[in-house]
Ligand SMILES: Nc1ncnc2c1ncn2[C@@H]1O[C@H](COP(=O)(O)OP(=O)(O)OP(=O)(O)O)[C@@H](O)[C@H]1O
């Protein structure tokens with residue numbers, strides 16, 4: 001499958017500061033964003049997400065490396081000559097202009113005819129459902145409405161790529177959920193490539209076609225939400241996305257041997273000491289002493305409504321969390337202090353090299 | 355729960371001092387305005403109400419000439435100093451801090467720190483040499499001098515406005531295909547507008563009011579309104595001076611009110 005690449009960064013490095021105080025905000029990042037996809041950059045605060053967006057938008061020059069758009073080198077192009085638009089975290093709406101003038105700003109600056117600007121503004125306002133607000137000043141809008149104006153303004157010139165830097169972080173939870181749906185709809189309807197930044201992993205998993213996980217200026221893994229969740233390439237990705245168990249292990253024939261001596265069947269090319277990771281929902285609780293099960297003791301339970309987290313200790317004290325469906329009332333469940341066995345769902349456990 | 359804070363109004367004698375201060379501030383002005391309506395020749399003895407000193411001032415050719423000169427100088431000085439101040443404010447706020455930027459700040463505000471009489475003497479000497487060399491005697495010297503000392507007054511409100519401006523607005527304009535010039539024209543300038551207007555107004559008022567530098571720099575027959583009035587003091591004072599002062603006061607109050615409204619109102 002060959003999919004057209006819209007934006008590409010090649011060995012992008014961005015260093016701030018001089019001498020002893022150099023911060024490598026981006027450390028040799030290479031990434032390809034496909035045409036028309038909803039791509040999310042995910043990572044903890046300060047990992048370089050905004051910096052990567054700013055390089056793509058042209059607000060910042062890479063210290064080294066290149067940025068390509070449809071295969072052409074745009075590294076030295078100023079922002080006003082890149083067909084890339086940004087939705088800013090603070091919205092950055094022009095306070096001296098009306099909603100309609102804000103939305104039409106990009107087209108006006110491009111020198112498009114007045115009639116065309118007017119028609120396109122009307123179309124964009126309809127798209128974000130703000131027709132009634134066209135004549136208002138932006139300060140007279142609610143946070144969610146300002147958000148929509150910012151979106152309409154950035155989409156109006158029909159950019160090849162739309163960059164969104166944590167656009168939802170200023171909204172309350174309910175509005176945030178609404179806007180997530182809205183964003184996804186806009187992306188599908190316009191077919192424009194979206195590069196979306198968030199540090200909310202749930203947001204990343206639910207909205208994206210592909211996710212790039214970043215940490216400390218480096219791209220750790222790129223893949224579909226499912227790949228990222230089920231096949232994390234390293235400890236950072238595994239722990240940043242969702243909850244997981246880490247078990248120290250050594251590679252033996254046909255699998256790995258845990259610190260308890262139990263052998264878990266798993267395919268790996270690694271050698272020596274490794275870490276076995278398995279998600280809590282993939283840990284099955286079975287009867288104590290069942291053949292092939294790893295024996296454990298229930299330390300305590302945390303009730304989450306539909307689920308219950310069982311905190312377990314293996315024979316040598318290694319901690320494991322299992323997530324099980326909460327028993328219906330009256331039904332006997334797992335009790336604290338009881339001896340049980342655990343098994344991992346087939347294919348769920350995964351070896352991470354240390 | 356009412357917090358126990360230091361309240362200056364609780365100090366004994368607070369009311370007395372406050373009233374005395376206001377009396378000191380406004381009584382002279384009240385007297386000035388009152389006697390501008392005096393029917394008689396005295397600026398000290400009330401002889402009945404009349405508007406004839408205003409009419410006299412209005413019909414006095416010397417006053418008319420001085421007023422015209424004052425206005426020309428003030429308008430030119432306001433325009434020039436505001437333009438320079440806008441550029442200076444852009445230059446000092448639209449960049450990362452650097453070594454020596456405090457020095458530049460001081461340099462721009464030099465007229466606020468050097469005693470005006472020193473500048474006046476210095477300008478008189480320098481312009482004297484230029485007048486000798488070129489033979490030019492026009493209003494240009496006064497306009498130049500006024501423009502220079504008005505710069506800090508125009509600079510301060512513009513800088514304040516710029517510092518309060520969200521830089522991401524300009525980034526956003528650039529992102530939306532505006533060239534740097536278009537960004538300045540369509541985003542920076544409109545947002546800076548109130549600051550620029552306030553700066554220009556302040557510069558205008560300061561120029562209109564200036565005596566010391568004007569007195570030293572002007573050539574013969576180049577009296578502005580304030581230096582004309584100063585000249586009148588050396589002869590017999592009539593309420594005509596009060597009338598002119600009152601008119602100036604009215605103009606200044608109007609301008610400063612607009613200035614206040616502009617600077618107070620955000621966005
Ligand atoms: N202009 C700058 N000057 C110096 N250091 C900077 C600058 N911009 C970013 N950095 C540094 O680069 C690193 C990455 O910053 P960046 O803003 O890209 O992080 P981020 O992933 O967007 O974080 P957040 O989620 O908090 O927005 C940080 O350590 C930051 O301090």
Ligand SMILES: [Mg+2]
Pocket residue numbers: 049050051165
């Ligand atoms: Mg950021």
